[in-house]
Every structure is written in structure tokens, then in C-alpha cells.
Amino acid sequence: MTKLVKSIREVIELCGLKDGMTVSFHHHLRNGDHVLNLVMAEIAELGLKDIFVNASSLFDVHTPLGEHIKNHVVTGIGADYISAGLGRAISRGIMEKPVEFRTHGGRPADMARGSSPVDVAFVAAPTADPMGNCTGKIGKSACGSLGYAFADAMYAKKVVVITDNLVPYPLEGFSISEDFVDYVVQVDAIGDPKGIVSGTTRITRDPVGLVMAETAARVIDASGLLTDGFSFQTGAGGATLAAAKFLKEIMLKKGVKGSFGLGGITAYLVDMLRAGCFERLLDVQCFDLDAVESLRTDPRHQEISAMHYASPVAKSAAVNSLDVVLLGATEIDCDFNVNVHTDSQGSIMGGSGGHSDTAAGAKLSMIIAPMFRARLPIITDRVTCISTPGKDVDVLVTQGGIAVNPRRADLRDRLLDAGLNVVDIRELKEKTERITGTPRALPRGDRVVAKVISRDGDVLDEIYSIPEMK
């Protein structure tokens, strides 16, 4: 018995993929991923139509999907994040059916609920054995954690492992085990190592970003949460990473022994682990090679599945034990609703990822954002798109002041006691508009191009097309 299949084309046929079915992909190879494009090219060659692509995230490397959409090979897309290139095409209306945006926790939850069934999952595996035991920790395309792929392996009817490093059975230290895998295909390269590490995981050097980062660290310090057992997640944006750096300094100075760092893991969290700020890292996705190396070699740094990370239907997820999360925003409104899906023109250039999940789970969810970008204010009356509802957001840190959700009077008092510059979010909005002027209302197109599905499975918001350029 072997599961080895000679080609991607052959495995698609063996899986019985037919018009109208759903295929799934995970995004640990990020902008270096070859697998989605290889598979979709074969699906197109085979003449299949009306395929739904359920990807944990889509990057600019996946722009060839645009062609498959035009040719009606792909007529449905589900993703937790879509980067600007493909996002712009979607916002201009290339899809007939709205894209389904989910969160990193909502995606496996909807698979578990049965509301998002997958016919064939393709797992890009940096190392695998011929029976499908696989890992991301080793191999020339090593990406570290395969966290998001566990749900695909568990819930898809057919599971195909695609690898460029086939090793003898049984693989040591497997992440996904053979009992979930139907077929294994060996290819020359599952990805381009240069693209697997994201360019976004560098610390900011922008003075405004550094001011916000330092303020964010002071907010955490003042929150009452920075005691032994502290747990923390930060996004991979420059200012949030800088905040981690300032936080580390405070923790070391105060001798705070934290419990765990969570999430997409970067070199900065690895550094905090090694410095003794944390006892553990729980890793659903590695953002850089330091994180990959740490996951491979340090037993305190542990891979977790997307369900373990953030699923709202799990018996519990790590986000439920999280003290503080630092998150970004493209817009935030006076009700603290946050948009991370669209840019200032209303064009898709992101998605929730774990934004909503961690905001819902953490004791303190903090948005770090400048008052304005390119002279456009961040604070609006109503965000273009609700990515994360305001009820789950505690505080906004800008260079011009800290706005606390009225729901969190306790937190506001603590920050005031610490001498921090707490301002009302409406005042902050007005202060910003005195600099930038009041922006014109964003014109929007007449079609819904995407639905934002909350982690609970309901439609949270809709994203409209952007109007034709005149």
C-alpha cells in the first residue's frame, strides 16, 4: 500500500474532484506558496468549472486566481485574509458571488459545524513520508507550524499532501498524521523560501510608530495585567512589533515572568522567550526563520492547531487564556468597530486573520494605529467594514492620545492613574480632522463583493464594490 501519486493532475482525478466542488489550502508558505497555483492550474487544464477555493489566506503570489475567476474555473472564494493585489480585482467586481471572509478561528469552526464543507484539501508540506505523516519544521521549504492545515486535514473528505521533501516512513516529529491523509504527491518545489518569510515582520523605524509602540507598552504596564503569568500576542506589523520590544524592556526591568506568547510567531517573541519573558510560545504560524528554527529546536515553543488557537467551537482555545493582544486597524469608528479588510478607497487589502478571535478572547485588546495615514483620518463615524466588532475592542492607542472603550471604565481609570494621555475617541476624531480636514464620504459601488462572516458564523458585515474610476 502506498499513497504516492505521480502528479497533481492524477491526484485531482483520483480524488474525484468535480464541477462545483470545494478545494482548500493553507497559507503557511505565505507569499512564497507555489501549491495553490500549481493545483489550480491543473484544475483549469482539466476543464473543471465552478470550483470554490477555501484558503486560510491569499497573497499576491496567488494573483493567477484572477484568470481562473475570469474563466469561471473558480466561482467562489473563502479566505481569512486577501492581500491587496487580488483584493483590488475582487473589489472591482471580478467575482459574481461575494467572497466569504472568515477568521482564523471561524474557518475551522465552520468546517466543524458543517457549514463550510471541503471536498479536497491540499496540504503544502515541507516534509512528508509516503503515508502522509508531515511537518513544516524541516525541509528546504520549512515554514515551521502547519497550524491552519490541521482543520483541513481533519474535516476535508479527501486530503492530499504535496511535498518537496519526501522522507522514509515513518517521519519523526509529524504534525499532521497519516490517518488523515489520502494521497501524497512529490513536486520540485512547494514554494520559494524567499517569499515564505514575510516582509511585514520588521520592526518600525517610523518615529510616529515608535511613539505609539512605547505608549502601547505603557498601557499594558498600567493595565494591571503585567504580572507573573502574563500572556501576550502581537501582530506582525511594524508598530506592534516595536511595542513588543518596549514591553520586553519593561518586563525585564520589573522581573515579570510571563506565561506564554501566542499566535503568528516572530523573532521578537522568540527573543522574549529566550530572555525569560515567557515560559512558552504557542505557534499557529511562523512569520520568520527565527521562529521556524525555534519551533524546531526549543521544546518550550510548541505548534498548535487553528482550533487550539482560536476556534469558538473548541472546548477552549488559547485565545481564551490570553491577557493582551496588540492589533492594527485601517479604520476604527467611535463605537470601536475596527476595519482591517479594506483600504482608504474601500478596496480589499487584508482581512481579520486572528484579529477578531484574539480581540474576543483577550482580557485587553488594543488597537495601535496612527491618527491618519496619507492625510486620511483613521477614526471614522462608521467603518467601511466591520472586521472586529467594537464590543471586543478595549483601547485605541494613537500618537495623539489613548481612547478607551466606554465599556472599560476600569481600564480608563487605571490609565489615568498612570498619568497616560486618555482622550475621548470623538475628541481624538475631531483633533485629527483639524489636521486632515473632514474627509469626503467614500463613494461605494452597488454590488456586494464580500461578506464578512463572524467567528460565530453570522454575517457581520458586507463589503461593496469600488466604483469605476471616472
Next chain:
Amino acid sequence: MTKLVKSIREVIELCGLKDGMTVSFHHHLRNGDHVLNLVMAEIAELGLKDIFVNASSLFDVHTPLGEHIKNHVVTGIGADYISAGLGRAISRGIMEKPVEFRTHGGRPADMARGSSPVDVAFVAAPTADPMGNCTGKIGKSACGSLGYAFADAMYAKKVVVITDNLVPYPLEGFSISEDFVDYVVQVDAIGDPKGIVSGTTRITRDPVGLVMAETAARVIDASGLLTDGFSFQTGAGGATLAAAKFLKEIMLKKGVKGSFGLGGITAYLVDMLRAGCFERLLDVQCFDLDAVESLRTDPRHQEISAMHYASPVAKSAAVNSLDVVLLGATEIDCDFNVNVHTDSQGSIMGGSGGHSDTAAGAKLSMIIAPMFRARLPIITDRVTCISTPGKDVDVLVTQGGIAVNPRRADLRDRLLDAGLNVVDIRELKEKTERITGTPRALPRGDRVVAKVISRDGDVLDEIYSIPEMK
């Protein structure tokens, strides 16, 4: 949010356990397990009736179940193995409903199929954190692998972790993760370390056993399978362990680099790993402290779930990649059907465990058994109970000759070429009966006390009560 509950009684109430429901247990603490008795005592105290107990195995330590059966607290039992103490009571007819025997692979398969639903699973965890991440590798009651408990955690409606070593969140190196766990209860002791290590895992010193063991090793050597990449499982019986010792000598002498050792892992397999006979050990259950220590410290020694080990509904299981398994028998008939459920009086004293699973999966499944025990011949016309069907058994090794299943003429030829003493199984039976005399037909009672359910989910055989002593 915490999952910590003060007592077993409270957790039973929180889980909503009601009359007629099913509870499940795993057996990694073997004859040292306290958890099943603690839980069942509370269930009895609470006045619940008509409970079905689904345990991966039951040992003599679980004899208090007899009282619960008499009191109608327990009216159904499912297990993969039941040792002689409780087995005798069942064979005498204390249960109204027949016991359901499954295999270690069939048990999780029936949970996955939905034909064996569990309401509340109790996981005995040597170490756990307050959210339910748990492991068997560390703690005063360390048992190593928790392999059989994974299915319970995945498929039960409610999952309770019971531990005597609660550590801060998040536990490093968890086996079962919090996303499957509803509640955690801390108790003084989940088991008695002395009973966790089985007394059966000692090598035989019996001269007949040693002859059979050496012959078994020679059969493997002659089988054509003993080449680089060789994989192997052996039971924990004295003669099969001795065979492993002889096999090791042959492998080292010939320089054979094996692939993996599988199964319930003993010190003997750990020794073979360290000696270079194998690259890996895949461990669903540790039989002794050397195995526990190796699993904890040697990354080549890896825990696997029962599904990964042996489930027939898994996409594949490790047993499918197995070259040779050595197994025992209380009876074998001329069609090579094997009984490991009942003793010479027809009384329950065992069960398939992984017997049927490995026999079905391995390229060579070998039974090692003496021609007779206590003057009762092993080879019969028809076994009292079919535990493993003859189609899955390749060869029988006794001290009086080697019988090859006629289905395996290729193997017979190889053994003859190697100068081994191959005999027809009927001749072996006659030869035995010339020594022992022809035994009287076993009188059997008139009630079915157990059903043997094959790994495919069908009823393979039935076990009858033993008649009243006159």
C-alpha cells in the same frame, strides 16, 4: 474562564450524566488505575443506573465493577480486553446484556462511525494544566503514551481530564489539547505506579518458550522481510519478548537497519531502538518505565493515537505499514482462527487488544504458542471464540513445528528452503493429542455473555457463559 472542578462528583453532575448514558475510560494506567473506580463509585453514589462503560481495557483492579453490575448501576460494558478476574464473573453471567468486545483499532473506528457514541469520557492524565492540555510523559503517575485516549477526547460529547499533577497553563509537550477538554479535576492519585507497569512484560525463562522464541526469530529471518526498512511489533508476553531478543541478535549480526517498532512498547523495543535495529518507535501504549523514559526523552520514540495505530477507518494506520507482528494465542484452530478471549474453560481472560488489527495489517502475522498448556492442546478443530480470523494469520510457531497457513505457500517454501521444521497444522494437532490425549469438548452455557465485534464493525463471534459447577 477555568475548567477546574472541585470533585469528580461535581463534574459528573456538570456533564449532565443521566441513566442510560455511556462513559469511557482508557487503560494506560493498567492494573494501577484508580480513575475508573473513583468515577464509577461516584456514579453509584449519585444513584445513576443503566450506565454503559466503554473502556479500552479492564484489569483486575477494576473488579469493583462487579458490584456496580449487581446493583444495575452498570448494565453494559465495551472493552478491547478484560482480564481474568472480572472476566470470570462475566463468563458466569453477571451481566444481562452481552459485553461488546472490540479491537484497539475497531474501538475508535466505531466511535468515528457513530456506532459507539460516548457521552462522557474520563481521561486519566498524569499531568495536565487547568485548561485540559495533558500528557502521560511526566508526573508521579507517568504512563507514557496516552494513545488510546485520543479517540475518547475527539469523539465524546463531554471530556473530563482527571489528574494528580496539575501544572500552570500552558503545559509543554501536551498530547491531548485543551480544545477537546470540557473539565479538569485534580485528585490525590490517579493510580498506583506499581500497577502501571505490567508484570507480563518480562522475558520468558521457560525452556519451551525460548525454543519457540528462537524459532520465531528464524522464521522472520527466513521470511524475506528482514531487510533494511524492516518494521516489527511484538506482544508483551514472555515468549514473544524473548523472540525480540533473538531477532535483535540476528539484525545486529546481519547489519539490518530496520525502520520502526510499533505498538505497546517495552524495554526490549527501546533497547532495539538504541542498538540501531530501528530508526523509530511508534507508541500507542507504554508497558514499562523504560518505555516511558524513552518516550519522554528520545525524539525518535513518538506517541501515536489509536487511530494512527490501527483504525480501519483511518486513511491509513501504522499497522498497514507493518512487516511482522508476533502474537500469542490461547487456542488456534486448523483454519488458523485464533482465540485470545477465553481460557481453556471458556472463561473470559483477555481480548483482542491490537491482535486482530496488527494481524490484518502486517505482511507476516505470526502466532507463538506452545503445543499445549496444562496438558490441554492449543490446536483445536474450532476455537471457542474467534478473536482474529484465520485469513489474517500467516504462521503458527510451536515447540513441535511450524504450521503455515495454506494461503501462504510462498512463505512455506521460504521456510522449507531455510531448513525449518514446517508441518501441517492438522499433523501438529494430532502430534499434540498423542501427548495430551484428545480433550473432551468444552461444555458451554446457554447464554451469550459477550459479542466479539470485528474491526470492521460486524459481529465476528459470540462468547457463551460457562456452565455452573456441579
